Amino acid sequence: MNLRRVTGFALAATAAALSAPLAAQNVAITNATLAVGDGSEPVENATVVVQNGKIVAAGPGVAAPAGMAVIDGTGKWVTPGLFAAMTQLGLYDVDGVRESNDSSGGRSPFSAALDVTTALNPASQHVSVTRGGGITRASVFVGPSSAIFGGQGAVVDLGADPNMVMRPRAFQVVTLGESGGRIAGGTRLAAQAAFRNALQEAQNAVGKADRPGDVLLNRPDALALVPVVKGEQPLYVAVERAADIRSVLALRNEFPKLDLVIVGASEGWMVANELAAAKVPVIAHALDDLPTSFEDLAATQSNVGRMVKAGVKVAVGGLTGGTGDQARNSKQFAGNLVALNKLPGATGLTWGQALATISSVPAEIAGFGGKAGVLKPGAVGDVVLWDGDPLELSSAPVKVFIDGVEQPTDNHQTKLRERYRDLDTSQLPKAYEW
Amino acid sequence: MTAAGALALAACSTTADGGETRSASAAPAKATASSDAPYPSTYKPYPGAPTALVGATVFDGTGKEIDNAVVLFRDGKVQAVGTGLDTAGYTVIDGTGKYVTPGIIDIHSHLGDYPSPSVSAHSDGNEATSPTTPEVWAEHSVWPQDPGFTRALANGGVTTLQVLPGSANLIGGRSATLKNVPSRTVQGMKFPGAPYGLKMACGENPKRVYGSKGRMPSTRMGNFAVDRQTWIDAQGYDGKKRNLAKESLKGVLDGKILVHNHCYRADEMALVIDMAKEMGYKVTAFHHAVEAYKIADLLKENDVCSAVWADWYGFKMESYDGIPENAALLQNAGACVVIHSDDENGIQRLNQEAAKAQAAGKRMGIDIPDAQVVRWLTLNAAKAMGIDGQTGSLENGKMADVVLWNGNPLSVYSRPEKVWIDGALLFDADNPKMRPVSDFELGQPGMGDVK
Numbered sequence: 094m095n096l097r098r099v100t101g102f103a104l105a106a107t108a109a110a111l112s113a114p115l116a117a118q119n120v121a122i123t124n125a126t127l128a129v130g131d132g133s134e135p136v137e138n139a140t141v142v143v144q145n146g147k148i149v150a151a152g153p154g155v156a157a158p159a160g161m162a163v164i165d166g167t168g169k170w171v172t173p174g175l176f177a178a179m180t181q182l183g184l185y186d187v188d189g190v191r192e193s194n195d196s197s198g199g200r201s202p203f204s205a206a207l208d209v210t211t212a213l214n215p216a217s218q219h220v221s222v223t224r225g226g227g228i229t230r231a232s233v234f235v236g237p238s239s240a241i242f243g244g245q246g247a248v249v250d251l252g253a254d255p256n257m258v259m260r261p262r263a264f265q266v267v268t269l270g271e272s273g274g275r276i277a278g279g280t281r282l283a284a285q286a287a288f289r290n291a292l293q294e295a296q297n298a299v300g301k302a303d304r305p306g307d308v309l310l311n312r313p314d315a316l317a318l319v320p321v322v323k324g325e326q327p328l329y330v331a332v333e334r335a336a337d338i339r340s341v342l343a344l345r346n347e348f349p350k351l352d353l354v355i356v357g358a359s360e361g362w363m364v365a366n367e368l369a370a371a372k373v374p375v376i377a378h379a380l381d382d383l384p385t386s387f388e389d390l391a392a393t394q395s396n397v398g399r400m401v402k403a404g405v406k407v408a409v410g411g412l413t414g415g416t417g418d419q420a421r422n423s424k425q426f427a428g429n430l431v432a433l434n435k436l437p438g439a440t441g442l443t444w445g446q447a448l449a450t451i452s453s454v455p456a457e458i459a460g461f462g463g464k465a466g467v468l469k470p471g472a473v474g475d476v477v478l479w480d481g482d483p484l485e486l487s488s489a490p491v492k493v494f495i496d497g498v499e500q501p502t503d504n505h506q507t508k509l510r511e512r513y514r515d516l517d518t519s520q521l522p523k524a525y526e527w
Numbered sequence: 528m529t530a531a532g533a534l535a536l537a538a539c540s541t542t543a544d545g546g547e548t549r550s551a552s553a554a555p556a557k558a559t560a561s562s563d564a565p566y567p568s569t570y571k572p573y574p575g576a577p578t579a580l581v582g583a584t585v586f587d588g589t590g591k592e593i594d595n596a597v598v599l600f601r602d603g604k605v606q607a608v609g610t611g612l613d614t615a616g617y618t619v620i621d622g623t624g625k626y627v628t629p630g631i632i633d634i635h636s637h638l639g640d641y642p643s644p645s646v647s648a649h650s651d652g653n654e655a656t657s658p659t660t661p662e663v664w665a666e667h668s669v670w671p672q673d674p675g676f677t678r679a680l681a682n683g684g685v686t687t688l689q690v691l692p693g694s695a696n697l698i699g700g701r702s703a704t705l706k707n708v709p710s711r712t713v714q715g716m717k718f719p720g721a722p723y724g725l726k727m728a729c730g731e732n733p734k735r736v737y738g739s740k741g742r743m744p745s746t747r748m749g750n751f752a753v754d755r756q757t758w759i760d761a762q763g764y765d766g767k768k769r770n771l772a773k774e775s776l777k778g779v780l781d782g783k784i785l786v787h788n789h790c791y792r793a794d795e796m797a798l799v800i801d802m803a804k805e806m807g808y809k810v811t812a813f814h815h816a817v818e819a820y821k822i823a824d825l826l827k828e829n830d831v832c833s834a835v836w837a838d839w840y841g842f843k844m845e846s847y848d849g850i851p852e853n854a855a856l857l858q859n860a861g862a863c864v865v866i867h868s869d870d871e872n873g874i875q876r877l878n879q880e881a882a883k884a885q886a887a888g889k890r891m892g893i894d895i896p897d898a899q900v901v902r903w904l905t906l907n908a909a910k911a912m913g914i915d916g917q918t919g920s921l922e923n924g925k926m927a928d929v930v931l932w933n934g935n936p937l938s939v940y941s942r943p944e945k946v947w948i949d950g951a952l953l954f955d956a957d958n959p960k961m962r963p964v965s966d967f968e969l970g971q972p973g974m975g976d977v978k
Contacts, residue, residue, distance in 0.1 A: 189731075189843035219841065335972070363972065382678055382978040383643045383871055384968065391973030394682075415841035415849075417873045422838070425879060428939030435933050436942050437957055438977040480890075486882035486939045489890060506840070506850045510891060513856065516824050 117497035119144045121157035122478055125166025130173040130452035130467045134445040141171050143474040146497035151468040164478065164492070172448065172483050174229025174475030174495060176466040177420040178376045178410025178455035179329070179356060182220050182231050183213040183249065183257055188414055196413070197236035198244060205291070205321075206313035207244025209235050210261040215254065219415070221504040224251040226421025227483065227490040229475040230259065230456065230465050232410075234266045234329065241273045241284050242266065242291065245317060246329070248459045250475075252495040263459060264354070265321045268331040269341060271388050285340070291315070292348055295322045324350030327460070329376070331356040334388035335363040342371050354458055356411065359389035362396045365403035374406035374458045378418075379426035379450070397430055397450065398440030408455035423451045428484035447484060474498075566666060568717035570706055572949030577601035579614035580931060583622025588629040588905035588920030592898035598627050600927035603950040608921045620945075626935055628901050629921050630686025630707075630928030630948065632908035633679070633874050634787070634834050635814050635867035639690050639705075639713070640665055642673030643871060644967075653693035654700065658737050658744060659757045661725060662771035663700035665690045669713040672965045675871040678978055680707050681954050681962060682875040684930035684943040687718060689912050691814075694728035694789040695736045697744070697754050701775055702726055702787060704912055708948055709963045722913040724811070725779050727754075728789040729799055730845050747795070751802065758806035785811040785913055787834075791845035793821035800829050812911045814867060817849035823860035832863035832911040836873070837880035838887070854881075854903065855888020858895055865911055866903045877904050882937035897937050926950075 120143050127139030129151060141151040142158060151171075157163050186193035195212040198204055213233065214220075223231075234246035243266035249257040268276065273284035287309075294310045295318035304312065320326035328351055330341050338355060342364075345351055355361065355375045361368060368375060377397055384390045400407045409426055412418045427450055433441030442450065456466030465473050474497035481488035493500045512526045578600055585596040587608060597612040598605070640652035651668035654660045669690055679685040686707050692699035702724035705716040729750055738745025744753050761776035778784035786803070790796050790813045803810050812832040813819060817840065819826060819833035826833060835857075840849030857864045866881045868874035878901075885900045909919025918926045927950035934941035946954040955961035959975065968974050 187841055187844055187847060222840075360972065380872065380875075382682070382875075384674055384971075384973075386644045386646065390968075390971045391976070393973060393976050393978050395977060415846065416836075416839045417870050419838065425883070425939055429876075429879075432940045432942055435940070436977060438959060484939060486879055486937065487886040487889070489886065505848075509848055509850050510852050510856075513820050514891070516821075516860070 117146045117474070118162060118494070118499060119497070120162045120164060120494070122164045122166045122171050122476065123157055125169050125171040125478070127151060127153070127468065128170065128172045128445065128448050128483070129469065130448055131469070132445045132449040132453070134443065135170070139171070141468055141476055143476055143494060143497045146474045147470075148468050148472045148474055148476075149470055151470075166478060169491065170479040170481065170483055170488070171468070172227070172477050172479065173452050173466050173468045173472070174477055174493065175227050175423060175451050176453075176455040176459070177223065177228045177231040177412065177423055177451070178408045178458065179234055179413070180223075180231045180410070180420045181236075181413045182223055182233055182251065182420065183215060183217050184209060184233060184235065185219070186217055195235075197238040198240075200239055202239070202311065204237065204240035204244060204314055205242035205265060205310075205317040207235050208262060209233050209244065209247050210258050213247065213249065213257045215252075215257045218505045220251050220257075221253065222506060223420045224253070224493060224495075224500055225490065225502055225504060227424065227477040227479065227493060228420055229477070229493065229495045230461075231420065232263065232455070232459050234264075237266065237268045237273070237276055239276070240314075241268055241276050241287050242314070242318070243268070245326075248461065250495055252498060253501050260460065262326065264327040264329050265318065266329045266331070266356075270332040270334060270337045271386055272331070281337070289347070291318055292322050295319050299323075322348060322350065324352045327352040327354050329354045329356045333357045333359040333386070335360040335391070337388065338364045339367065342367060342373065345371070358400075359392040359396065361405070362393065362399035363391055365400045365405055368400065369404035374408070375400060376408045376410040376455070376458065378411050379409045379430055394429065394433060395440040398433060398442050401442060401446060402440060406454060406458065407450060408458050409450040410455060424484050425486060427451045428486070431484060444484065566714055566717075568719045569712065569714040570708065570710070570717055570719060572603040573708070573951035573953070575601075575603065575927070575947060575950035575952060577617045578947070578950070579612075579617035579619045580622045580627050580929070581614060581619050583625045583627045583931065584935075585627045585921065586898040586901035586936070587922070588902055589922070590896075590899045590902045592896065596627070598921060598929065600929065600947070600950050603927055605921050605923055605925050605927050607923060620931070622931060624934075625944065626932040626941070627921070628684070628930050628932065628936055629905040629919055630930055630946065631684045631877055631904050632912070632919060633685055633688040633868050633877060634812065634865050634908045634911055635869045636679075636688040636690050636874055637693070637869070638675040638679065638688065638871060638874070639669030639671065639673045639703075640692065642670045643675050653695035655693075655695035655736055658696050658733055658753055659698040659772070660692075660696050660700050661698045661773075661775035663692060664703070665692050665700060665726075666703035666713050666717065669703055669705070669716070671710050671713055671716060672967045674965045674968055675874070676707055676709065677963045677965060678871070679874045680946055681956075681978065682942065683877055684932070684936070684946050685874055685877070686928040686930070686946065686948045687909070687912075687914070687918055688874070689724060689787070691724065691726045691787060694726070694732040697728060697733045697750055698757065699726035699728060701784070704914065706948060708953060709965070718914060720914075720917065722783060722785055723775075723778065724785045724787045724912065725775055726787055726789070729795045730789075730791055731843060732789070751798065754802060755806065758808075762807070779808045780806075782809070785911070787812050787814055789814045791815050791817050793818035797822055797825060800825065800831065812865065815846075815869070817846050817853060819862070820850065820853045820856040823857050823862045826857070827860055827862040830863070832865050832907065833857050834865040834867040834908075834911065836869070837866065837883040851883065851887035852891055852893075854884035855891070855893040855895060858888070858899070859893045863907055863911070864903045865908045867908075878936040878941075879939060882939075885937065897935065900937060
């Protein structure tokens with residue numbers, strides 16, 4: 094029995110008066126242009142079948158099972174639900190309203206021990222707005238503030254139901270480079286020393302009830318790093334500069350089990366072969382092309398394309414806010430990587446590769462390879478029906494399914510749009526239109 | 528922001544605009560410094576070949592689309608735009624399958640004032656030591672070596688931009704209107720004859736910045752009180768004893784300096800419109816204006832432009848009601864729309880932002896033609912900056928600020944192929960040596976790379 098369907102039905106019962114029921118459907122979408130999400134190019138005239146909350150078939154030769162509800166996708170596109178890597182969805186309402194914002198650890202005495210699942214709020218407007226943009230899964234991190242470690246991130250779904258968490262404590266976050274140096278006492282040296290010490294203390298804590306007196310980390314933080322040092326929990330390391338990426342890769346000489354993911358990597362293209370050889374995946378911003386600091390002097394929009402070409406597994410991510418870097422715009426970012434193919438000297442991605450950077454690849458990095466971000470049998474029933482090419486600016490989702498549940502489309506923004514469709518207040522104030 | 532940068536709290540959107548202006552004569556200013564027009568523009572157009580763009584689809588900036596068009600320019604000026612024109616004497620560039628627009632104009636930028644790298648030594652956009660600083664001029668902060676200018680040109684097709692002071696202050700100072708030409712000096716970028724703008728800000732930023740210092744304003748009512756008293760104090764200024772602050776304010780009261788007012792909320796914009804009436808000036812444009820759609824009628828009635836993002840929302844309290852349909856609703860109500868960036872990345876994709884705003888409108892039943900959408904980035908911006916007589920559209924006699932796009936500029940798959948400023952080719956995607964490289968990037972990793 095699919096847990097999502099259970100929770101979906103429960104919510105439908107309590108919220109029936111307020112919104113559309115959230116029931117998992119067995120449904121087939123036919124005659125659509127289908128993009129599987131695995132890097133392959135889209136195919137026309139295809140069908141996707143969702144049953145019991147899972148994908149059971151997808152492709153051009155697939156027939157809708159007899160008796161199953163069918164949605165005609167003629168003229169439309171179908172993709173897996175998109176996966177947004179490194180977001181803060183569910184952790185804030187308004188960035189600038191501090192009391193609503195749980196996206197970083199603040200002045201907490203704890204860092205690595207912080208667990209985002211304790212604060213996730215599926216009712217945040219950013220969750221519903223992002224879901225309306227075709228994103229159905231995400232990784233959520235907490236930003237380092239009082240220490241170089243941010244805490245334990247989670248993998249979530251964006252379904253309109255009370256349970257966001259798909260995998261709690263899915264990864265740990267650490268920042269080295271400039272921001273890590275600032276936090277650790279002012280220099281990269283300090284950050285690296287703090288990092289090594291923390292992992293040593295975690296190693297020393299394994300299987301021991303007592304810890305020696307000369308420790309820097311508090312007990313919860315040290316224990317939280319045990320799965321990292323054992324390689325049981327991925328470690329997302331935020332660095333940008335080529336030299337910093339190399340020094341992160343070298344950490345495996347001391348801590349061989351580290352399951353590394355590089356986050357940021359503006360200069361990743363300069364060390365692409367080393368990243369590929371080390372089999373370390375990257376979550377990169379697609380379009381950074383300015384020397385915002387001295388650690389990303391060589392930033393270019395060709396960064397992702399060059400890394401992919403070298404064999405690095407690259408997801409597009411880090412779209413955390415409500416400004417230019419909104420998760421719902423990840424498709425625009427991916428589309429820009431396709432645009433680079435027409436730009437002499439640039440390295441872009443094929444359309445299929447670009448979609449993969451915001452669907453199957455981030456899902457793989459998050460530990461859900463073949464299970465999310467892809468329309469393959471056995472994967473979660475996350476399907477988005479688009480009114481056109483999903484990477485194009487003019488296109489938007491028509492329907493969004495998560496675990497086979499068709500999702501509601503209303504949110505704060507859509508309600509405002511409808512209220513102010515006209516400005517007529519001759520009979521009653523706008524406050525009565527809702 | 529980089530993904531790693533995202534690990535720190537997003538810090539944008541607390542900055543604002545700035546401003547610089549000059550007297551609004553249509554003729555280029557003479558390059559002589561004087562007390563009424565100091566720091567004059569030294570910009571002169573670079574040489575260019577007489578050029579004919581043939582066969583492209585033209586969005587001319589006025590809202591007109593011309594298919595299979597010929598665009599002729601020489602001596603820095605647009606000579607003719609139409610179909611079947613004689614190209615004798617012009618270098619012909621085949622535009623088949625391509626698109627031509629006027630140079631893109633960003634009405635709200637901080638390039639140069641908050642340049643890259645964004646180290647604290649470069650933080651020159653907010654004179655946050657007094658809530659009213661009409662005496663400061665953004666041009667005195669502009670670092671011409673900001674690599675951001677080159678990205679705006681190559682990826683965004685931006686040929687003109689207004690650099691504004693930030694929004695820490697109620698009155699932030701004068702804006703600088705610049706041609707996006709690489710230059711050793713800011714004077715070499717100044718748009719000849721462009722009027723100055725005055726950056727103002729309402730709402731959260733000024734009251735937060737000064738309230739946190741324990742001084743006025745700490746509330747929205749404080750914002751208005753300080754603004755009003757400042758205007759009253761300026762009204763009697765006779766210029767006999769020079770006062771830089773009052774010179775700027777008097778310029779506004781005399782209609783020579785254009786007010787660009789950072790303001791998010793509809794109710795506050797309505798109050799500002801009344802303040803302007805009370806004090807005897809005009810607001811040219813509200814910038815950021817995420818709630819403009821709630822008062823589209825009032826904005827139209829008062830002839831105030833709204834300079835907006837496509838879809839920014841929810842990053843600060845006063846942006847909570849931002850919706851992607853804002854621009855389309857304004858256009859539908861007959862109000863003036865400008866798409867702006869306020870961002871060194873967004874300025875590289877103003878065309879894409881406009882396309883998203885267009886699409887959001889279409890989904891709610893507001894169909895806005897591509898050519899009209901391009902006007903949001905060109906002629907409307909020029910009008911609100913007081914330079915629509917010189918640029919912003921491909922009309923005879925105007926500056927030949929022209930972008931040849933390799934596809935429809937409202938598609939995510941399109942990029943500028945060639946960009947001309949005053950008829951001089953200053954970016955060519957097909958020629959690596961025609962990518963400008965700022966002094967800062969010389970000899971550094973990635974120099975001259977396709978960015």
